[in-house]
Amino acid sequence: MSSVAIIGDIDTVSGFRLGGVKKAEVVNTADEAIVAFDKFLEEEISIIIITQVLANEIREHINRKIGSDVLPMIIEIPDKDGSSEGSSDQMNDLIKRVIGVEMVK
Structure with a gap:
């Protein structure tokens, strides 16, 4: 496992491709995002970057x-329209998953 992949809208994916990310999927629907997500899981990608909007749409599937x-x-990033609500909660969940400690507000 040693690779980075991006799932998102055309603008977000294009930016990451320009930055050198080779594994990328442009998706427009939740169903397409699920297919791309599962594809990257099969390829044993170590970091999957996904836009927050798409991640919220397929949250149950990801979990x-x-x-x-x-x-x-899984790293969730804002898309071209900006950050979605609940970003800090997602960051706390990520920290808890990675280091096993829950951050208290």
């Missing part, structure tokens, strides 16, 4: 597939 595993690390 079911990943569970409490540390890898692949």
Whole structure:
């Protein structure tokens, strides 16, 4: 496992491709995002970057597939429209998953 992949809209994916990320999927629907996500799981990608909007749409699927595993690390980023609500909650969940400690506000 040693690779980075991006799932998102055309603008977000294009930016990451320009930055050198080779494994990328442009998706427009939740169903397409699920297919791309599962594809990257099969390829044993270690970091999957996904836009927050898409991650929110397929949250149940992500949780079911990943569970409490540390890898692949799922990083949710804002899309071209900006950050979605609940970003800090997602960051706290990521920290808890990676280091096993819950951050208290």
